[in-house]
Amino acid sequence: xxxxxxxxxxxxxxxxxxxxxxxxxxxxxxxxxxxxxxxxxxxxxxxxxxxxxxxxxxxxxxxxxxxxxxxxxxxxxxxxxxxxxxxxxxxxxxxxxxxxxxxxxxxxxxxxxxxxxxxxxxxxxxxxxxxxxxxxxxxxxxxxxxxxxxxxxxxxxxxxxxxxxxxxxxxxxxxxxxxxxxxxxxxxxxxxxxxxxxxxxxxxxxxxxxxxxxxxxxxxxxxxxxxxxxxxxxxxxxxxxxxxxxxxxxxxxxxxxxxxxxxxxxxxxxxxxxxxxxxxxxxxxxxxxxxxxxxxxxxxxxxxxxxxxxxxxxxxxxxxxxxxxxxxxxxxxxxxxxx
Amino acid sequence: xxxxxxxxxxxxxxxxxxxxxxxxxxxxxxxxxxxxxxxxxxxxxxxxxxxxxxxxxxxxxxxxxxxxxxxxxxxxxxxxxxxxxxxxxxxxxxxxxxxxxxxxxxxxxxxxxxxxxxxxxxxxxxxxxxxxxxxxxxxxxxxxxxxxxxxxxxxxxxxxxxxxxxxxxxxxxxxxxxxxxxxxxxxxxxxxxxxxxxxxxxxxxxxxxxxxxxxxxxxxxxxxxxxxxxxxxxxxxxxxxxxxxxxxxxxxxxxxxxxxxxxxxxxxxxxxxxxxxxxxxxxxxxxxxxxxxxxxxxxxxxxxxxxxxxxxxxxxxxxxxxxxxxxxxxxxxxxxxxx
DNA sequence: GATGAACTATGATAACGATAAAAGAAATAG
DNA sequence: CTATTTCTTTTATCGTTATCATAGTTCATC
Numbered sequence: 001x002x003x004x005x006x007x008x009x010x011x012x013x014x015x016x017x018x019x020x021x022x023x024x025x026x027x028x029x030x031x032x033x034x035x036x037x038x039x040x041x042x043x044x045x046x047x048x049x050x051x052x053x054x055x056x057x058x059x060x061x062x063x064x065x066x067x068x069x070x071x072x073x074x075x076x077x078x079x080x081x082x083x084x085x086x087x088x089x090x091x092x093x094x095x096x097x098x099x100x101x102x103x104x105x106x107x108x109x110x111x112x113x114x115x116x117x118x119x120x121x122x123x124x125x126x127x128x129x130x131x132x133x134x135x136x137x138x139x140x141x142x143x144x145x146x147x148x149x150x151x152x153x154x155x156x157x158x159x160x161x162x163x164x165x166x167x168x169x170x171x172x173x174x175x176x177x178x179x180x181x182x183x184x185x186x187x188x189x190x191x192x193x194x195x196x197x198x199x200x201x202x203x204x205x206x207x208x209x210x211x212x213x214x215x216x217x218x219x220x221x222x223x224x225x226x227x228x229x230x231x232x233x234x235x236x237x238x239x240x241x242x243x244x245x246x247x248x249x250x251x252x253x254x255x256x257x258x259x260x261x262x263x264x265x266x267x268x269x270x271x272x273x274x275x276x277x278x279x280x281x282x283x284x285x286x287x288x289x290x291x292x293x294x295x296x297x298x299x300x301x302x303x304x305x306x307x308x309x310x311x312x313x314x315x316x317x318x319x320x321x322x323x324x325x326x327x328x329x330x331x332x333x334x335x336x337x338x339x
Numbered sequence: 340x341x342x343x344x345x346x347x348x349x350x351x352x353x354x355x356x357x358x359x360x361x362x363x364x365x366x367x368x369x370x371x372x373x374x375x376x377x378x379x380x381x382x383x384x385x386x387x388x389x390x391x392x393x394x395x396x397x398x399x400x401x402x403x404x405x406x407x408x409x410x411x412x413x414x415x416x417x418x419x420x421x422x423x424x425x426x427x428x429x430x431x432x433x434x435x436x437x438x439x440x441x442x443x444x445x446x447x448x449x450x451x452x453x454x455x456x457x458x459x460x461x462x463x464x465x466x467x468x469x470x471x472x473x474x475x476x477x478x479x480x481x482x483x484x485x486x487x488x489x490x491x492x493x494x495x496x497x498x499x500x501x502x503x504x505x506x507x508x509x510x511x512x513x514x515x516x517x518x519x520x521x522x523x524x525x526x527x528x529x530x531x532x533x534x535x536x537x538x539x540x541x542x543x544x545x546x547x548x549x550x551x552x553x554x555x556x557x558x559x560x561x562x563x564x565x566x567x568x569x570x571x572x573x574x575x576x577x578x579x580x581x582x583x584x585x586x587x588x589x590x591x592x593x594x595x596x597x598x599x600x601x602x603x604x605x606x607x608x609x610x611x612x613x614x615x616x617x618x619x620x621x622x623x624x625x626x627x628x629x630x631x632x633x634x635x636x637x638x639x640x641x642x643x644x645x646x647x648x649x650x651x652x653x654x655x656x657x658x659x660x661x662x663x664x665x666x667x668x669x670x671x672x673x674x675x676x677x678x
Numbered sequence: 679g680a681t682g683a684a685c686t687a688t689g690a691t692a693a694c695g696a697t698a699a700a701a702g703a704a705a706t707a708g
Numbered sequence: 709c710t711a712t713t714t715c716t717t718t719t720a721t722c723g724t725t726a727t728c729a730t731a732g733t734t735c736a737t738c
Contacts, residue, residue, distance in 0.1 A: 052723030055390040084423035118386040391695030
């Protein structure tokens, strides 16, 4: 690992000159010197020491993706198909820039902020934040950041947000079920905040538009907490006579419930229809193939990185948010009752 | 972002003393001073500047996972279920240590090495390396590293390797097919080196043990190159009368081919039986559920990180390699011909 | 052809924040 | 009153960058 100083000494010139060559300041250095230095650089395979460079420049060339995750549930967060796909898309976009990616997953926002600060990261991408957490982050992190899949109250607005037409997605999905003649439609989500809550709203709106679901009893909402998924699926099976269709806030749940029910003798979609959300790999793997709401995860990651890097480079962003479109993809998991 | 110097100045003491407190050298500092300094640290939420610390200590606290990937194919490498799961497991293990993870994915080993060097990473986990690449890496990277899923020639041995009973896996899978009465068994893999080659060997050995497969014509081997997967599946479909079972080097292919064939009218497993390898999420999602070879990906990641960190901390490793066991998991994708 | 402005090419030096080695005080012990 | 322990400071260093300074040229201008 040769250093600038060593190159300078060997050539009997100053570090400033070597440094100028490294930074392509050709106007300041004579052609002869440039050549000499470049030969040295090639010969000894000089690479800059990032720690030194970052220290001197008070930056880090690091972009971080941070995600809050319950310790028990997201032990291996990236394993989750959607999270993996999104982080993968972010990784890919960062990879093609001159920046490097660090991943911080923790159930403790304080810890995430500490890491961000200790590494002096240049920009931050936050996944699935809501309310309190984003208030704290906004207070403590003063550099560019982009929120992805985050919903929070008005007072923390003003940051760039990459999101999805979440409510529209479940609205379309539920409407499709209704159009197919379904009237008893259950809803299955992970929790009652953020993206899931938004998706619940869409489901609710579609029902209300059809004149049902004005009363609480019309909803059959499941929100599995940690380790309660099995119990939840069991309950869903137990009450499966009470609905003909199931609207899920993710393909993850949709596929899980499909297999759970069909392994217990229910025919999908004849006994129970299912729609998902995300359109991830499992949607096309499962049989019947899952009717679901498609979102472009790759695009989401790309947009997040692109906007963040713009901000990092001091550019002004035109818009404040990017809401990506969703689209219903009809496959085979919904029965048409009216045909 | 307060610094040690600022704390020292505000308290009218030296940076060394502050630094000693930060490093818990309680023997060198009086209780009174410790208390003063700790109060400051808490008040201003001091966090060390990693760039400065690493520069001074000539290390980085960074562990890198590096993976060579064809640009076209692994655009989003982490999206791949197995890779995602493995990187996720590594991320989790690194997260619980005092180190940080950086991910380098490139089709160019030189670029990976440049990144490793510029960041002065303390340890390196290499995924799926073979032959030439590992020679180059060994020559240029002089710090601790662990190879995962890598097969290479004798002269680059001597590094810690976390692997799998790959050959045994396909051997067991193929033997199971043979025991079920199958005699015409095709093999499907990604390429002909590394893990896939090893898995091919196991398949071959089982066949030969049954007195078949001594002639080349007995093999029906597919190795899809980039973008040729569709053509490959088509060929597989076209010749599907010639075999009764298919041994796949990954669940990824197994599930893909199952759906491809069944969407074209083939009944799995009655017309064609399929076994996979990995036992990832899709194996239980697909119907019929996939009979496959199970491997413990989480364990693999954990072992890789654990061994690497031991080396980074200067400990000697007892063994040179860790070959994790595999296990046949029988589900519903294989027909018993003899019953 | 002297004067100085404008370049060109280079060097000296002080940061950046943390650490480590060595040395200096102060307090306690024998 | 020296010897040892406890506490603290001085100073150099890590590799890179940025500011400022210094020669040496070129060239237009009076």
